[in-house]
Amino acid sequence: MIDLKYLQNNFQEAQAKLQKKHVSDEIIEALHNAFIEQKQANATLEEAKANQNQLSKLFGQYKREKKDTTELKLQVDANKELIASLQEIASKASEALEKVALSTPNFPHESVPYGEDENDNVEIKKVLTPRVFDFEPKEHWDLGTLNNWIDFERGVKLAKSRFSVIRGMGAKVERALINFFLDENASKGFEEFCVPFINNATMLQGTGQLPKFEDDLFKIDGEDLYLIPTAEVPLTNFYHDEILSAKELPILLTGYTPCFRKEAGSAGRDTRGMIRQHQFDKVEMVALAHPDKSDEIFEMMVENASNILTKLGLPHRLVTLCGGDLGFSASKTVDIEVWLPAQQKYREISSISNVGDFQARRAKIRFKDEDGKNKLVHTLNGSALAVGRTLVAIMENYQNADGGIEIPEVLRKYL
């Protein structure tokens, strides 16, 4: 959630920021008005409550002094009715506010470039040069089947479309990648976590998936629980509703989890292969940082994810997302795209975001500053890395003319 006081006090500026992220003026104004209405309704309600508390005290006093309370009782009853009606107004105002506020995206960081969609994203740099093939490189789905690394048909049989089975050496490489990623993250100071793959609605709201993106989530029937779409949810919410001390910041967390996504809006996209699945493995980095330090930690996380790809010998590029392509919660995002020779394209394999205080405000993650004040932390998250897509990248980049696949040097000790 954005800072509504900031919106109120710096309306023009806030509006300009949200416009960069393509939030319509109507929504911004609706939010602004809902906030002011809620504040007013609350103020009048509190006034009536204060009055009621006074009368109650007086009532007690009368009783002790054995004075007659009939008159007072009438006053109290009248005020009680007033409170009830004011309460209703205030509750409605709060609900209305919450509805807009929770669905309004985060402000973009100053450094975010303007733009409509992914075409306006800005490339930062390319790392490693794509290999030149002296044969026609195969697609990973062909290589996967050929080498018995991936079984697409049986994945569909077991579940439904967009599920697959990784087997044999493919499964071993998948596992090796997870271990390699976790070790790399640990070497940068990230603590490793094994977390629940099912989280409750409060946590999903904390990181911003709910209420707006319910359609993208697998919900457990009859329960207030969801399969996590990313480890960002449990890792960020690990400190949900807690107050940390400034000294322990930054807190760096990493963990491997499967991720579950309905891919509701992706009909027809990447239907072949392993690029877009309902379930995929990912190793995630999460940081809780002092607001002054989050930019610095962001760079570290980008660097780390890129380094991992470099160690694997996979050509990739770094891209800063423009305002129009930024996700709901992110204030700034760098995508890392890996080279897929068969498609002759860079495809997203990691996305690192600085979320600022947006999730912290929702999830109530604060820290006690040196001056004793409670402030919101900044949260950051990023994949290091998406495991399935890395497997795809290895297959395609390390394929031989006969369809065989070489294993990257850094992974061999894990096999």
Place this chain on the structure above:
RNA sequence: CGGGAGAUGGUAGAGCGGUUGAAUACACCGGUCUUGAAAACCGGCGAGGGUAACACCUCCGGGGGUUCGAAUCCCCCUCUCCCGGCCA
């Protein structure tokens, strides 16, 4: 899944239906003392909203109810602990 006990501030742990947002202890922060530290002593110390700052409002697991007034009484839910069943 069945039987019993409980849920209060960072932790432990009081709390009569009104002056208790909450005793006390420990932890923590600041100060005195000390070469420094410890000990001792003094002071501070829950959260959210609201305000220029006060005032004021809300919160004692969550939600309802009784009452002029509830942490304290009643109901429901959740969670934790102990006993039994099941089980990786």
